[in-house]
Amino acid sequence: MPAGSVLFRDVSILDSTGADPYRGDVLVEGDRIAAVGTVDPARAEGARVVEGRGRTLMSGLCDAHTHFTWNNSADLDGLGTMPVEEHLLFAIESARTYIDSGYTMCLGAASAKDRLDVVCRDAINAGRIPGPRYLANGPEIAVTGGALIKSITKFADGPEGMRKAVRELIDIGVDQIKLSMTGEEITGTQRAEDTYFSDEEVAAAVAEAHRRGKRVCAHARSAESVKMCVRHHVDVIYHASFTDAEGMDMLEANKDWVFVAPGINWLVATLYEAEAFGFPQEAAEAVGYKKELEMAIAGLREMHRRGIKVLPGGDYGFAWTPHGTYARDLQHFVELLGFTPMEAIISATARGGEIMLRPDELGKVQPGYLADLLLVDGDPLADITVLQDQSKLHYIMKDGKFHKEASVEAAPTPPLPGNVDRNRAPAGL
Numbered sequence: 310m311p312a313g314s315v316l317f318r319d320v321s322i323l324d325s326t327g328a329d330p331y332r333g334d335v336l337v338e339g340d341r342i343a344a345v346g347t348v349d350p351a352r353a354e355g356a357r358v359v360e361g362r363g364r365t366l367m368s369g370l371c372d373a374h375t376h377f378t379w380n381n382s383a384d385l386d387g388l389g390t391m392p393v394e395e396h397l398l399f400a401i402e403s404a405r406t407y408i409d410s411g412y413t414m415c416l417g418a419a420s421a422k423d424r425l426d427v428v429c430r431d432a433i434n435a436g437r438i439p440g441p442r443y444l445a446n447g448p449e450i451a452v453t454g455g456a457l458i459k460s461i462t463k464f465a466d467g468p469e470g471m472r473k474a475v476r477e478l479i480d481i482g483v484d485q486i487k488l489s490m491t492g493e494e495i496t497g498t499q500r501a502e503d504t505y506f507s508d509e510e511v512a513a514a515v516a517e518a519h520r521r522g523k524r525v526c527a528h529a530r531s532a533e534s535v536k537m538c539v540r541h542h543v544d545v546i547y548h549a550s551f552t553d554a555e556g557m558d559m560l561e562a563n564k565d566w567v568f569v570a571p572g573i574n575w576l577v578a579t580l581y582e583a584e585a586f587g588f589p590q591e592a593a594e595a596v597g598y599k600k601e602l603e604m605a606i607a608g609l610r611e612m613h614r615r616g617i618k619v620l621p622g623g624d625y626g627f628a629w630t631p632h633g634t635y636a637r638d639l640q641h642f643v644e645l646l647g648f649t650p651m652e653a654i655i656s657a658t659a660r661g662g663e664i665m666l667r668p669d670e671l672g673k674v675q676p677g678y679l680a681d682l683l684l685v686d687g688d689p690l691a692d693i694t695v696l697q698d699q700s701k702l703h704y705i706m707k708d709g710k711f712h713k714e715a716s717v718e719a720a721p722t723p724p725l726p727g728n729v730d731r732n733r734a735p736a737g738l
């Protein structure tokens with residue numbers, strides 16, 4: 310019996326293979342899932358037992374477009390002016406908020422300062438701070454005149470400039486490169502349908518990154534930018550709001566490798582929920598966010614219909630998209646994009662394992678997978694919003710170690726009348 314074994318007994322197993330949930334046991338040995346469904350009692354002997362009582366056991370979630378360094382502010386330029394010491398503390402707190410929210414996998418989508426993401430990733434991996442598995446990014450690369458927020462941008466022009474910028478970012482230890490290819494209306498100056506990169510620049514950046522085994526992701530809202538991404542093998546396309554018919558066909562023809570992560574909550578919240586922060590709905594509509602949201606929804610529904618990989622997550626960390634609200638994306642996938650709750654969960658778990666480049670180890674409750682698990686008080690297939698409620702995430706495990714253990718479980722369970730649901734015990738939660 311390996312040390313640190315844990316038996317989740319009588320859980321509803323939501324395994325992310327597409328199978329319906331079923332009641333059973335799950336054994337964790339060390340950092341891996343050892344057995345799922347029926348567990349040989351002899352093998353489980355000596356394991357710590359967590360009584361599931363029918364609660365849902367599922368994989369930890371993935372956010373495909375993460376910014377630890379976005380600092381919950383409405384002042385975009387403040388991302389550049391925040392002193393680096395405070396900024397590092399903020400990023401550490403973001404990492405913790407992600408795992409507190411049930412996210413055990415995150416793909417970095419740009420860091421406000423050079424090394425903040427890389428340092429956080431290394432500290433998480435070394436066990437010095439709590440956080441999700443993380444693939445780190447550097448500052449986003451833009452061409453002269455094409456930055457969304459100048460103070461957090463690494464500028465480069467021409468193929469040679471792109472090569473140099475990519476090499477410098479790889480030198481500081483990033484896992485992927487971010488290209489900011491189009492505008493964004495909230496800036497007031499950069500239009501979402503403008504495309505700032507040339508083909509030669511995208512090709513050079515991608516070739517240089519891939520040469521070193523790094524991937525490329527891109528802020529790409531315009532129709533042209535989406536096609537440019539597919540043409541040059543940009544691995545992860547963010548937003549893709551204005552994808553046209555030709556771009557849709559190109560995505561479909563390349564769906565074996567390309568990922569789309571729309572960051573849909575950013576559009577919803579910027580349009581409807583930013584008024585308190587100085588950006589009322591009329592202003593958002595006037596610059597085109599309503600039209601963009603409508604086009605994005607239509608395009609993303611079509612991508613889903615065609616089997617293109619669309620993943621949740623994105624751009625949390627502004628005042629109106631604060632850290633800790635990440636699982637809103639799953640609700641939007643169900644309510645706006647036509648995903649079933651099961652499809653939304655698979656896109657956030659099994660697909661998450663794919664985008665993290667570890668599809669055989671992450672994102673499923675299967676023997677041999679790493680033990681990144683959530684024990685949820687509720688049924689996410691009946692109510693996807695349960696995943697937004699941290700108090701319902703009773704246990705959070707990463708790498709076979711508990712990040713969170715529900716306080717109600719730690720106290721001795723008092724005798725209860727037979728018809729009382731112990732999962733809803735009155736005290737402690």
Ligand SMILES: [Zn+2]
Pocket residue numbers: 374376418419623624
């Ligand atoms: Zn972003």
